[in-house]
Amino acid sequence: MRKFGKFLSLAILFLVVPLFAQDLASFEKRTEVRKLPNGLTVILCQRHEAPVFSFYTLVDAGSVQDPKGETGLAHMFEHMAFKGTPTIGTKDYAAEKIVLAKIEEVYAEYIRERDRMVNRDPKKIAELEKQWKDLVNEADTYVVRNQFGEIVEENGGVGMNAGTEEDDTVYFYSMPVNRLELWAYLESSRFADPVMREFYKERDVVYEERRMRIDSDPTGRLVEQFVGTAFQASPYRNPGIGWPADLRTFSATDAINFFHKYYTPSNMYIAVVGDLYPDQFWPVVEKYFGQIPSHPKPDERITQEPPQNSERSVALQETAQPLYVEGYHRPSYLSPDDAVYDAITDLMSNGRTSRLYRSLVRDKRIAAIAAGFSGLPGQKYPHLFAFYAVPLPGHTNNEMRDAIHAEIERLKKEDVSDEELQMFKTRARASIIRGLGNNPGLATSLAIMQARYGDWRELFRQLDRIDKVTKADIRRVANETFVESNRTVGIIETAQIPRGAQAGPGQQPPAQ
Amino acid sequence: MMKRTILGALIAYASISVAAAQTAPARQIPPPTSVPQARNEAPQQQAQQNAELSQIKIPKLPPFTPQEPQRIQLANGMVIFLQVDHELPLVGGTMRVRGGATSEPADKTGLISIYGDVWRTGGTKTKTGDQMDDFLEARAAKIESNDGDDSTSLSFDCLKGDFEDVFNLFLDVLHNPEFREDKIGLAKRQMYTVIARRNDDVESIVGREAIRLAYGPGNPYSRIPEYATVNRVTREDMIQWHATHVQPQNIIFGIYGDFDPKAMEARLRKAFDSWPKGKPVTEPVMTFTTALPGIYFVSKDDVNQSSIQMVSLGIKRSNPDYYAVEVMNQILGGGFASRLFETIRSKLGLAYSVGGGVGTAWDRPGISRFAMATKSATTGESVKAMKSELNRMLTDPPNAEEMRRSKDAILNSFIFNFDDKEKVLAERMRYEFYGYPPDFLERYRAGIEKVTVEDVNRVAHKYLHPDQLPTLVVGNPGELGNQLTALGPVKTLDISIPPPPGQPTKTGAAPGR
Structure with a gap:
């Protein structure tokens, strides 16, 4: 099935590329x-x-x-x-x-x-x-x-x-x-x-x-x-x-x-x-x-975050159930590696084929949800690539941490497969197509692309950057970014069982 | 639900907005308008002040006839809608199957939720769910099953070049689901997580407890899955459910996108014409018993804001009062300039999130909700303010200006009900499912136009009953003091989670509700 899949997705690539050229051309005609x-x-x-x-x-x-x-x-x-x-x-x-x-x-x-x-x-x-x-x-x-x-x-x-x-x-x-x-x-x-x-x-x-x-x-x-x-x-x-x-x-x-x-x-x-x-x-x-009075564009500079040199952490003692988050500093959206981070997000988090889902949710059976994504808390300046996991009842934040780290290590040490890389590129194309069919969504994309890249055409041209992502890029960026000294961990620990209120984390679900 | 909450909080952490998600009951048409405070003198004043505004030309809206989907009914009873849309190279479809969670056995609450996952994730006789995942994701395509209160659904979405492959797999899932045990286990673990976490989040507590107060604890909409009920669900239950429900006469299938309608009809006839008709499903019988008036309190000691919701029974949309209720809701609560928003948020500064209206639903009385969240110290004051706004709807009926604005808001935004071909398809499928006339939207417009101030006043008296509403408050007892007891008798709701079967209650007493 996998071999067949690869063959077919190449076919899709040929099918989709011309469609896109046509779409950019059609947008050129009706966008000013x-x-x-x-x-x-x-x-x-x-x-x-x-x-x-x-x-x-x-x-x-x-x-x-x-x-x-x-x-x-x-x-x-x-x-x-x-x-x-x-x-x-x-x-x-x-x-x-x-x-x-x-x-x-x-x-x-x-x-x-x-x-x-x-x-x-x-x-x-x-x-x-x-x-x-x-x-x-x-x-x-x-x-x-x-x-x-x-x-x-x-x-x-x-x-x-x-x-x-x-x-x-x-x-x-x-x-x-x-x-x-x-x-x-x-x-x-x-x-x-x-x-x-x-x-x-x-x-x-x-x-x-x-x-x-x-x-x-x-x-x-x-x-x-x-x-x-x-x-x-x-x-x-x-x-x-x-x-x-x-x-x-x-x-x-x-x-x-x-x-x-x-x-x-x-x-x-x-x-x-x-x-x-x-x-x-x-x-x-x-x-x-035209009546809005003009004045110069304000200064956009901010205090830059210096490199982090050792792991940090914060733990909240709550009556709520446990939750695990960890984040790594990464450069801004203008980094030449931005599309590589997109690839990592997609491979690690997108859907039931994603590595974190398959590892933590499907195979290890320790989490209800596990994913990683960029953009916390913004993207314009250097920000965080964050991973998080929601433990199943009876499982701990430490298990989340170890399982996420195992997947990160795999990303650092082994090349991703051809199928995975191709899947990311195919999905990126399809996701752009799906965003073109409604007025509010299009207005949002066009304004953001124009503001962030100086040209709304980046909505389509981002595909060039996505296409250039290689397996070596993914390993390199993972090795540069996901290191202990660059990490911050945040967890919710269940402090106590409040008076007659909640089931604690220690309770096991019924055996199956 | 949990996914939305946690992911939402992470991703939307840095994204804050001027208006909260609407707490008003689901409405057909967007928010309201009114400025009661200024309404006696405002019109003239505004006319003077807004000379600029009055000079702006508003031409007639160009005529527009939405594209209706083509309806096809097969001899076996299946209803198909085709909605062609050539804008993008995509094809998708949703099959809605009658029968949902309100029909599941009470001692197996959660069955349909699990079925809604495993129908798809459990794979088919010849392919595992994991193999399907690989096949579909490589094509950026989706096939998903879902659960619902009165129906379940199976849908697909793909690039048009993949239609034949994806549709064949869709048919395989439709006819030959395997409900593999590993995916049943996965779905159950997800359910256990939701159960364990259901008291962490205020919204989740308010959502479910408000339904119990409005419909009564015995109503199927009030049921929630427990460890024990989920534990009882078996693969056999799912096979049984599928066999008795997934039959052509119970199905409405809508397909949209970039295809040739003749070829698509032929393809669908080939797929479904030979499928034999089965027996229609029986609708669950329900009773609706709203709780007695009073304060119903849920204690949550890690919040500094009280979430308040007053509820009652609303109406069915087939009720002739529906149009007057819609206009009243527009005036009372929901939008930027509604009475509730204006008084409780803008004038008193008591809440960020506030709204509400008489609930409407397609097949049963909706739930009327009047909701807000306010800091612990102003909880009592807020309950009174909300009640007083509801009373004002009875004593101080809308004037002509309020009537004009609210009807304008509904009628001028009417176009947004069908500005998109997929929206038109979804509406049409809904009318078919609930047995409403195909021109329901046109009737709606005509109905709204006819509503008079007397109608609004009449339905306000008929459906609001400000003094009869059970009032749910989720808040921090340490910060509330005696604010609630000052409002009247308080009943404390026990929301403790019954432990999994065979495990002792670690938390001590957990008396019934």
Whole structure:
């Protein structure tokens, strides 16, 4: 069966390559990129399947850009980008503006007093806190709540959301095609002149988000500690959601300063995919988005993580079941070996033929899930290639570690098979094809490729890099990367059995 | 489920977003709109403020007729839908088979979940599942079986050049599954892991306990697998299930992608015409008994946030009130500008994740859920705030502006129900499965257009009952103080996991619920 398989997959290769050439050619015909005079990059991809369109805006600034003492700020601004403008979300902006400015004055004074290290005056702090909260309530009377989102929704917008990652911040939804001009108005004005209204209530909302994702979830708690242990210098060490103390401190002024520094058109990429035609699209885009004021692209440099010289680890004592994670530093996505890491991810983790599944799940019968992947916590800067395994009841983290290490050693010492290498390349092609058939997915890929490689065509050209991966590359990269001194381990250990709550890890499943 | 949770937390660790996953019941059409606080004066004000907005031209949406799939019914009862789509060189199909987990014996809960794995992983008479894995993965193709509450399914997806090879293997899995013991063991071990970990994650606790409160502990939807029930499942059970369910009259098969419909029809007729008809499956009989009003508490001492869910029985989608309920849900909870989102999140800053609505389902009353998560200290306040918003729906019916916005949101986004040929196919298969008319979507549009404020007010009174709702709270007893007892009588739910058969309870007392 295997021999036959190899023969057939070569046949597929011949079948697929021309199809791809044709696809890139077809995309060339219907895709156009323009850089507006203010520096904003816009991509239009025509896809005339139904009278709708989707967009994806990528701002090339994420949590990595959070200023010192203001972790979580990039994400906080993302929330604020839904609060409207001087004309959307207010009953009387002239009056509202004055109160918002007063809030900032009083809040700054309150924080100064609250965080004074000596001679704190509790009475003064309480007074200032009251003043600040009264002003927040006053400002509230001018708000037309959630009007921005409401306009999108009543006009048939769907899938509206945004996300902040370590590397970038993204905004997206889909609309009926007759709302093109409305979309251009909304999306340009939210980034031309956003208003920081309801900031301090939204900050409470974000804190709840932290409680949900990190504080009240054992895996969230582990990953925050694990990433913080693996990185010491790089800003990747900080959680994107922000450390609790910063979430109780940063201000609307901090958020708008962040906006002015990083949300400059030269730092933004918008991809639009759908039932649109260039002669109708570009005049609208130029009219609205051309109004966003321009300034230089901000500095992208960060503190580089120095090489790690000995293994690190973090162990959480939890009431939850055990979990094993380990990570190794690897270079950024621009490394010439990026596709080699993709190959390793695929061979180790993709599906039931993957090495970790076959070893830990199928044959050794010690784990429910085992996999490895790149991109923790981001990809733009040097980051981690991480492995993890979920032990079956009665099995331990040490067994996970040993079994993962055995598979890593195999990767370092033996060449992968021809079939495995070919399977990776075939699957990479098919996965690109499968991503081309829907507007939101295409908009996402085009914007990311344009921002990260300077050319959306990389969506197809990445196949050249994938094709060049050899068995020797995989061994070399595995030997360079997966070494003890470059490793950080994170585990959840089940500390105790709580009162009448859970089955402990020591319990064995029934015999089979 | 567990895979999603843990992988999700790892991969999505650095990815945080403005809106949480919707906690509202599954909706046919995306989120709501409304600004009740500003609604008396807002329209005029906005008209003035948004001169820019009012100048924007909104042309008529170009006419668009979605491509309907071709329906073919074979003499043996099998229904086939063909949806041609030449955009990409792919072919795929899903076969939905009547009968699912709600029909499995209670003492073997988990049977269908295991069957849903092993039907495919257990291989066929002539090929092991591992051999299939090698064959398919080398072609970047998939054949997968899945379990469901009211059905199981077998699907495939491949590059069009591989169709014949993959489809032959698909037929082999359909007709000759072997259910090999090693893969049954693997599936059971996965189930044991899910059982052992089911109290680690708040969402998983809330999800299952809310169903028990809404439908009653005896309802098949409330059952969860235990070590003992999984342990009882045998290969013979799976062979038996397969023989009695996988028959043409129980099957709806949808195929989509890049093919010639005539040739495909001929291929499918060749494959299925000679398959003899069997006996239809019997639907399980169910009762729905919602818990009495009150606070139902689950203690979890490693959280600093309470997860709150109020539940009740919703409606079936064939209910004539369905359209008014959809409009009411749009106004009440789910989207950025709904009443719940606006008050509880934006105005009070009590929650990141909040939403809800009257539940609707195709074949039974849906579960109405009103859900949020808030820090331990504001749990009591949040339960009251949620209840007061539900009451406000009764005392403060939507005005004309709210009605317009919510209906606009549904009608203007209507196109997204059929902007993709595969979506159209999936909808059509659903109507066929549940016995709804093929033009259900058109009727939906017409139904929404007719909804009046009186309708919304009427269904609000008929289905909301804010004072009758059992309220589930999963939270940290050490941080909650007496907030819950201040709300009324509290019943503590015991969620301890019964140990595997033959093993003592290490955790001491584990009384029944």
